[in-house]
Amino acid sequence: MKTLSRIIVLMLFFQVVPAQEMDDGDPLLNRPADRTYDIILESGYLKVGVYENFPPYSYEVNGEPRGIDVEVGKQIAEAMGVEFKVHWIVPDENLGDDLRNNVWKGHYLAKRRLADVMMRVPYDKQYAYMQDSTGEYINEQVVLFGPYQQETWQIAFNPEKIDGVDTVAKFQYHPIGVEIDTLPDFYLSSGLQGRMRDQVRHYPNVREAFGAMQDGAVSAVMGMRAEIDHELGRPENNEFQFAGNGFPGIGKQVWDVGMAIKHTHRQLGYAIEAIIGDLVKSGDMQSLFAELGLRYSVPQYYREFLSEEALAKAEGRP
Amino acid sequence: MISNKFGIRIATSALALAVSYGAHAVTDEDIMNDHKTPGDIVSYGMGTQGQRYSIIEDLNTNNVKHLQPVWAFSFGSEKMRGQESQPLIKDGVMYVTASYSRVYAIDAKTGEEIWQYDARLPDGIMPCCDVVNRGVALYDDKVIFGTLDAKLVALNKDTGKPMWIKKVADYQAGYAITAAPLVVKGKVITGVSGGEFGIVGKVEAYDANTGELVWMRPTVEGHMGYVYEEGKAVENGISGGKAGQTWPGDMWKNGGAATWLGGTYDPDTNSLFFGTGNPAPWNSHLRPGDNLFSSSRVAINPDDGSIKWHFQTTPHDGWDYDGVNELISFDYKDKGKTVKAAATADRNGFFYVLNRENGDFIRGFPFVDKITWAEGLDPKTGRPIYTEGGRPGDPSAMDGSKGEVVVAQPAFLGGKNWMPMAYSQDTGLFYVPSNEWSMDIWNEPVSYKKGAAFLGAGFTIKPANDDYIGVLRAMDPKTGKEVWRYENTAPLWGGVMTTAGNLVFTGTPEGYLKAFDAKTGEELYKFNTGSGVVGTPVTWTMDGEQYVSVASGWGGAVPLWGGEVAKVVKDFNQGGMVWTFKLPKDRVASN
Numbered sequence: 001m002k003t004l005s006r007i008i009v010l011m012l013f014f015q016v017v018p019a020q021e022m023d024d025g026d027p028l029l030n031r032p033a034d035r036t037y038d039i040i041l042e043s044g045y046l047k048v049g050v051y052e053n054f055p056p057y058s059y060e061v062n063g064e065p066r067g068i069d070v071e072v073g074k075q076i077a078e079a080m081g082v083e084f085k086v087h088w089i090v091p092d093e094n095l096g097d098d099l100r101n102n103v104w105k106g107h108y109l110a111k112r113r114l115a116d117v118m119m120r121v122p123y124d125k126q127y128a129y130m131q132d133s134t135g136e137y138i139n140e141q142v143v144l145f146g147p148y149q150q151e152t153w154q155i156a157f158n159p160e161k162i163d164g165v166d167t168v169a170k171f172q173y174h175p176i177g178v179e180i181d182t183l184p185d186f187y188l189s190s191g192l193q194g195r196m197r198d199q200v201r202h203y204p205n206v207r208e209a210f211g212a213m214q215d216g217a218v219s220a221v222m223g224m225r226a227e228i229d230h231e232l233g234r235p236e237n238n239e240f241q242f243a244g245n246g247f248p249g250i251g252k253q254v255w256d257v258g259m260a261i262k263h264t265h266r267q268l269g270y271a272i273e274a275i276i277g278d279l280v281k282s283g284d285m286q287s288l289f290a291e292l293g294l295r296y297s298v299p300q301y302y303r304e305f306l307s308e309e310a311l312a313k314a315e316g317r318p
Numbered sequence: 319m320i321s322n323k324f325g326i327r328i329a330t331s332a333l334a335l336a337v338s339y340g341a342h343a344v345t346d347e348d349i350m351n352d353h354k355t356p357g358d359i360v361s362y363g364m365g366t367q368g369q370r371y372s373i374i375e376d377l378n379t380n381n382v383k384h385l386q387p388v389w390a391f392s393f394g395s396e397k398m399r400g401q402e403s404q405p406l407i408k409d410g411v412m413y414v415t416a417s418y419s420r421v422y423a424i425d426a427k428t429g430e431e432i433w434q435y436d437a438r439l440p441d442g443i444m445p446c447c448d449v450v451n452r453g454v455a456l457y458d459d460k461v462i463f464g465t466l467d468a469k470l471v472a473l474n475k476d477t478g479k480p481m482w483i484k485k486v487a488d489y490q491a492g493y494a495i496t497a498a499p500l501v502v503k504g505k506v507i508t509g510v511s512g513g514e515f516g517i518v519g520k521v522e523a524y525d526a527n528t529g530e531l532v533w534m535r536p537t538v539e540g541h542m543g544y545v546y547e548e549g550k551a552v553e554n555g556i557s558g559g560k561a562g563q564t565w566p567g568d569m570w571k572n573g574g575a576a577t578w579l580g581g582t583y584d585p586d587t588n589s590l591f592f593g594t595g596n597p598a599p600w601n602s603h604l605r606p607g608d609n610l611f612s613s614s615r616v617a618i619n620p621d622d623g624s625i626k627w628h629f630q631t632t633p634h635d636g637w638d639y640d641g642v643n644e645l646i647s648f649d650y651k652d653k654g655k656t657v658k659a660a661a662t663a664d665r666n667g668f669f670y671v672l673n674r675e676n677g678d679f680i681r682g683f684p685f686v687d688k689i690t691w692a693e694g695l696d697p698k699t700g701r702p703i704y705t706e707g708g709r710p711g712d713p714s715a716m717d718g719s720k721g722e723v724v725v726a727q728p729a730f731l732g733g734k735n736w737m738p739m740a741y742s743q744d745t746g747l748f749y750v751p752s753n754e755w756s757m758d759i760w761n762e763p764v765s766y767k768k769g770a771a772f773l774g775a776g777f778t779i780k781p782a783n784d785d786y787i788g789v790l791r792a793m794d795p796k797t798g799k800e801v802w803r804y805e806n807t808a809p810l811w812g813g814v815m816t817t818a819g820n821l822v823f824t825g826t827p828e829g830y831l832k833a834f835d836a837k838t839g840e841e842l843y844k845f846n847t848g849s850g851v852v853g854t855p856v857t858w859t860m861d862g863e864q865y866v867s868v869a870s871g872w873g874g875a876v877p878l879w880g881g882e883v884a885k886v887v888k889d890f891n892q893g894g895m896v897w898t899f900k901l902p903k904d905r906v907a908s909n
């Protein structure tokens with residue numbers, strides 16, 4: 001028994017270690033390390049920023065980081081010849097806050113803590129060059145680059161409750177679960193002159209909304225496509241199905257997802273961009289998604305210059 | 319005149335002596351009489367009604383120029399940010415908090431530290447609303463305060479060692495505590511802070527001796543309140559009766575209405591008065607209805623947490639006009655009859671006088687120069703008459719371009735924010751620390767949250783005038799008239815105190831502690847503390863001399879916001895000190 005418990009303790013210990021974060025900041029001046037490309041290579045590791053508790057993109061299982069953004073981060077680290085280190089991101093109210101807290105400045109309660117690169121940052125020129133009321137570029141402290149996926153919206157439903165979702169108008173009559181304070185929340189609470197509002201049920205995340213669908217409290221769930229794919233891949237959600245409806249009135253039907261680095265670290269950005277480009281074009285990115293049971297769409301960025309043939313390869317189509 | 323003053327001075331010194339040789343534990347009686355006892359300050363608000371009025375007359379308009387610093391104390395470390403605390407004084411010891419949930423016991427005569435307690439905050443904590451702390455409560459042998467990770471901590475007053483620690487709410491769900499707790503009849507009463515992540519406001523009472531939960535009252539319609547009997551939760555009625563009356567769908571489940579600024583207590587009516595924050599989500603077009611009890615003042619029975627009445631200042635709030643500002647109890651004469659009133663200066667720019675026995679609206683009037691979102695108040699109910707087109711637009715109705723800009727005045731930081739005003743029993747005036755600013759709000763053409771497309775609003779705050787933002791005002795609650803005003807370049811963000819010496823004290827972001835003539839507004843004294851003052855001054859007597867104390871250290875919400883206001887404050891340095899002043903004995907009679 002004693003030996004066994006010791007082994008268990010050891011196992012626990014080793015499982016915790018990889019998930020532990022680096023503190024490589026300057027303790028005296030209480031500021032983050034300025035990790036340029038050369039310093040990263042020399043240090044032997046890359047700190048990859050991913051959102052915490054956010055399946056299927058990034059989450060923890062038994063102390064180990066998992067998810068597609070973690071896998072992509074590991075690919076980048078491997079190609080750079082350094083070790084992958086996770087940097088968990090607690091989401092703030094919007095992307096600008098997350099970039100400030102994790103990419104260029106640091107949170108005021110954890111000033112030494114920055115990621116070398118942040119995953120799951122929408123790649124959008126309009127956002128990147130947004131100006132404030134005085135004409136300053138709001139996101140000038142960061143570089144948004146390296147789109148690796150295109151994301152979109154999706155509904156899953158319980159066929160025992162509704163026979164299908166031809167249009168979202170269905171949700172004037174049937175309860176639908178959403179993550180609170182997200183676009184699906186706003187869309188369903190305000191669309192059709194508010195006629196779906198009373199049927200919207202709010203949950204802290206998509207996983208709990210699916211739990212409510214299992215309990216029969218909602219007949220459908222709306223989220224991002226990868227979130228829905230991931231949930232439908234779980235055995236307890238076997239009986240639920242994809243809906244094929246459109247989302248009229250949503251400004252952003254699809255968007256590209258890339259990464260962010262500090263604007264003074266462009267050399268790092270070029271290196272990662274090249275790695276991502278290879279992953280996307282070779283179809284390896286699609287394979288990574290497929291291994292996790294997720295559909296994959298090539299970002300719009302590539303659609304503008306890749307041939308039909310090259311696109312098919314990237315998306316794993318014959 | 320002089321002999322009269324002298325007489326009071328002897329009386330106050332005798333009282334100070336009696337206190338220092340008397341019982342050392344703070345009792346319920348001490349707390350209820352706080353506003354009458356010059357030798358100590360044992361409650362946030364210098365009395366549970368929150369008037370911040372001192373009966374001490376030694377320091378007055380004639381001799382305030384002789385007020386001199388006696389000691390200053392540094393909170394230490396690199397945590398120089400946002401010192402919004404009000405010190406408490408008991409038996410020659412000052413108990414004061416600093417940002418990042420720190421508490422200090424300091425020898426009030428010498429400024430020497432007795433002990434310090436730093437709450438151990440969890441890694442990865444993301445408090446919604448800055449790192450400030452507004453002060454402690456005292457009870458028996460305990461110093462009680464709330465932390466950024468939403469706990470109540472009771473420390474031994476002599477050693478600073480924890481006696482009990484209670485989790486009030488889950489910081490990971492977005493909760494925090496920054497307000498000073500209130501002690502009423504042996505119960506520690508606290509509210510909670512929270513961001514926009516689907517929290518529900520509540521008020522809770524804990525046994526001050528043991529830390530056991532006594533009752534809890536949610537401040538959103540539809541949630542059950544509880545009393546706890548021998549550790550068991552017993553249902554004590556749903557707030558507002560039932561769910562779904564003033565909220566659509568299930569939105570009441572995440573309605574907001576955080577009670578982040580704490581409350582006051584009125585012994586005459588045995589009522590706690592708590593203000594509540596804005597409703598969630600921020601987009602008001604998603605939640606038609608009044609959204610009770612958001613942006614309201616709620617009167618609560620301290621014995622079981624039941625709601626006696628409420629008054630909503632901004633029904634269906636769409637401007638982020640939190641209704642948390644303090645409700646101060648005061649009496650006044652109307653046609654020979656005493657009116658038991660209470661007053662509050664709301665974020666939304668209106669000053670309200672309510673009947674504190676039943677919450678009835680008596681009168682209301684603007685206390686800022688301009689209000690754009692409402693044309694006025696209904697003279698009977700006090701309900702705002704909304705301006706057409708004054709509500710920020712619905713982002714869901716956007717077509718991909720920048721939405722129409724709506725200008726709203728005051729800005730969401732409020733005609734008055736958290737900083738407490740004061741009421742003088744001598745002049746019958748309220749001294750209101752206010753700001754003149756507007757905001758532009760528009761719907762962002764492109765915004766993202768947690769990797770996903772989102773519908774966000776953009777805003778920017780603008781000073782309403784070229785040369786000043788802050789205005790300290792003397793307001794007559796009977797007429798709505800502004801009796802005097804003092805204009806300050808930077809926004810005012812510190813609390814106010816008034817005294818029987820015809821003085822009004824407040825601090826400025828420029829670093830000054832200032833004193834004004836309570837009747838005329840003439841500036842009589844200023845002293846630069848080295849960093850912006852966003853704390854609240856207090857005064858007491860010790861060894862027959864009158865002391866004044868205030869925390870100094872720029873920070874709080876103002877520097878967090880950009881735009882044109884940031885330009886006014888960007889050169890202010892942060893800090894972390896408490897400054898103590900006194901009027902030397904031999905200067906009392908001087909001119």
